[in-house]
Amino acid sequence: MIVAGFAGLVAGACSMAIGEFVSVYTQRDLEIAQMKREKQKRSESENEEVTEREQLPNPGQAAAASALAFSVGAVIPLLAAAFIRDHKVRMAVVVAVASMALMVFRVMGALLGGTPVVKSSARCLLEDGWPWLLLLGSPS
16 A cells, blocks of 8 residues: 555656646746737837746746645655554544645645635535545445
């Protein structure tokens, strides 16, 4: 279970990083094209365009942040499961720890984003967390 969990952590982090890189790089390309169109409409100096380009999102940083965030979120239940031998207890602990981690991350996101904490946290567990945990944890 630990090996499969670690493999999932690495695969998920790579997937998230690649997706974030492509998304941010595409956004960056669109913003550069928009800046070029605006520059053609009005005559501006080259220095202003360089300053605007420096303010654009960095795809590499976005990919690294996404991979790190996924890894931190995935390692928490993995570490909780690593020290428990009984399968049923391990599954219960993983569900509890994953739920608490989801709540903590969602509360932090709500506080940073200025959204209602209780509403965001409840939505996170009910829409994102527990259905996946039930689906993945159910016996096949």
